[in-house]
Amino acid sequence: MDKDKEEVLENIMEELEQEAKDKEKAAEETPVEEAAAKEPSEASEEAEGTEEDKKKGLFGKKEKKNPLQEKVDELNDKVLRQMAEFENFRKRTDKEKAQQFELGQSNVLEKLLPIVDNFERGLAAVPEAEKDGAFADGMNKIYKQLMTELENLGVTPIEAVGKEFDPNFHNAVMQVESSEYESGIVAQELQKGYMFHDTVLRHSMVGVTP
Template sequence: MADELSEKSVEGTEEDGESAPAEGTTEGVPVDEVAKLRQELEDVKRIADERLEQLLRCRAELDNVIKRNSREREELARFASEAIIKKLLVFLDSLEQAAKHDEGAKALYDQLLDIMRSEGLEPIDAVGKKFDPFVHEAMMQVESQEAEDGIVVQEFQKGYTLHSRVIRTSKVAVAKHG
């Protein structure tokens, strides 16, 4: 029965005018050609994979640049008022001194401080706190039996932060045991 099938298939191909593939070929294409095409296909796939990897890295880098740029713009907007606020601190200091003696000046001081707080300005709490060189500037040390070493006992000039960033340190006197 197998002989009949093989005779029919050989006869069928001869009748159609097509010959059976020669030995050493695949569907009429030489084996060397098939191997060459497979190698080219593998090379093209490898190159495509490399390009895809490069594309993904570039996309990730672009996303990082966009995020960094956005953060920088936000920070720039948050601190755009820093220069004018620093200039107004001198006026705020004078108004604070006047407020100690005049109710009208106190009202103006409170009003200006509220406006500046709405822009992110906060006074640094100094007296009674442990000395912190990041927010305090020691102008002098004072011998004290009441306060512990390193505690701020007097403030000469108020310090401020803008959005949690120190824009002026508090000028202070720090306790030391004698």
């Protein structure tokens, strides 16, 4: 009798163990079966949702900035623009001032040229016997001093005699016959011309060979 009880107990234990194993197996297979059992439309919707999420992550709109930070950036940009505009205005104003100053300077220097002409005429009119005299020597020193100061300011004489006639620098007022120079060459200078830096202060008045 005890033997029969033991057999019955063993059978029950085996059945319980088998039932537990079946439950574990069923639990492991359920996710796979559910995934396989899903309808095609559901699977498609999930796939589309995944693609949309990816697109949003890659190409979606950036997270909106803090309104305060946007205001700060806007003000910084405005300040930088105003600084750039002011710098351009300053450079333009400095350039205009320099041009106005140079124009005024050239006008003053141009008015001094007749004085230079008179010095040259006066020195040329001094008799040969008096050229070594104190008066002529003093006049010559003043003339040289004046020409040195003009040169320091950027005033230089224009080369004329022996040069090819150039209307940019020379003003032809007559034709001069010359066996020394070819046609179109300045043979005589009637009034000396001057440059102020790169600008013609006064054209040379010349005679040109025909």
